[in-house]
Amino acid sequence: APGGRSVYPSSVIMNAVPAQEAGVESIALASPPQREHGGLPHPTILAACALLGVDEVYAVGGAQAVAMFAYGTESCAPANMVTGPGNIWVAAAKRYFTGRIGIDTEAGPTEIAVLADDTADPVHIASDLISQAEHDPLAAAVLVTDSVDLAEAVEKELEPQVAATRHVEDRILPALRGRQSAIVLVDGLEEGLRVVDAYGAEHLEIQTADAAAVADRVRNAGAIFVGPWAPVSLGDYCAGSNHVLPTGGCACHSSGLSVQSFLRGIHIVDYTRDALAEVAHHVVTLAEAEDLPAHGAAIKARFGWKVPQQ
Incomplete structure (x- = not known):
């Protein structure tokens, strides 16, 4: 159930295809009505x-x-599971209805964190931060670096690109x-890794020397983009990773949407x-230790109340 004003046919693909591959027999989709299209979803959504x-x-x-999928209506049957990205209201609704429905994860507002050293290109980093900031005024764009020169260069590069x-x-x-976005200066790569693990970003770019080795050490992230030639936009549209990913620190316990979901x-x-x-x-002994004698009796009853001894 994508939320907000924008139109994301890619979200249709990212949600529907894993469900289809998993053999889900009934798939329903919700997309915001568009005034300029007679109150229907956007034509690109319908085309997808x-x-x-x-x-x-x-x-x-x-x-x-x-809420519609959780409770059902006269025309829409209740759903067993609701997946998809959205704004803060969508994420809050998914949290509220968890238990009544299954959810994938809390996916929104979007986040990008970039762990970078002095080998990174400030033009690339600035463009990647902006690419996620254009989703939502609450989107988070965070640079974690041990290079003051890089931090200053990225700040300088943001202005003309914006x-x-x-x-x-x-x-x-x-x-x-916003307070959710920042440049975080750290003393070195080790501290940078601790910061990004504590943050658990939805999208984490590693733009450092030996980026693949650094990426292998990350524990908490929705998706990791390794090196200068793997921007987040690639994962959104082409790489094959799903872009419905955990936000708000949920990457410490949740994964991105997949067939397994x-x-x-x-x-x-x-x-x-x-x-x-x-x-x-064994069962009888544990039952008695937990003061649940009826559990043990259910075993004894099958053997004439005398449990075989091993």
Whole structure:
């Protein structure tokens, strides 16, 4: 249920394809109604749905879409699971309804962190920070570096790049100037790694010497982009990684959306009499230790109340 004013057909693909590959039989999509298109979702959204064979589409956005899927309506059956990115209201709604519905993770507002040293190109870093800032005024753009020269060069480079793009006043500048965005100076790479692990960014770029080795040491991130030729935009549209990723520190316990997100494991227990007899005394002993005698009695009853001893 993508939220907000923008139109992201890529989100349709990122959500629908893993569900289809997982064998989900019923897929419904919600996308905000567009005034200029007669209250329907944007035509590019509908086109993406048509290409993917998703034919249950609702002109609903934001937290309302999450509530619709959680409770159901006369025309929309309740969903078992709601996935997808959105603004802060979508993320809050997904958190609120967790338990009534399954969710992938809290995916929004977007975040980018860049761990960089003096080998990084400030032009690349500035452009990547801006690319995520254009999503939302609450988007977070963070540079972590041990190089004062690089930090100053990135700050200098931001001004002309911001001036040359769109969505400046309503999204990019509020995002870059907000308390959620910063340049963090650290004493060295080790401290930088501790900072990015504590942050657990949705998107983490590693722009350092031997970037692959540094990336291998990261524990918490939604997706890691290694080196100068793997910008976040590549992951959004082409690389094959999913761009529905955990935000707000959820990367310390959650993963990005994948086929696995739509699969469930069911534990099956199937014992013979001999197999149960072999372990019965263990079950009875643990039941008695926990003062749950009826648990043990359920085992004893199968053996005439005398548990075989091993």
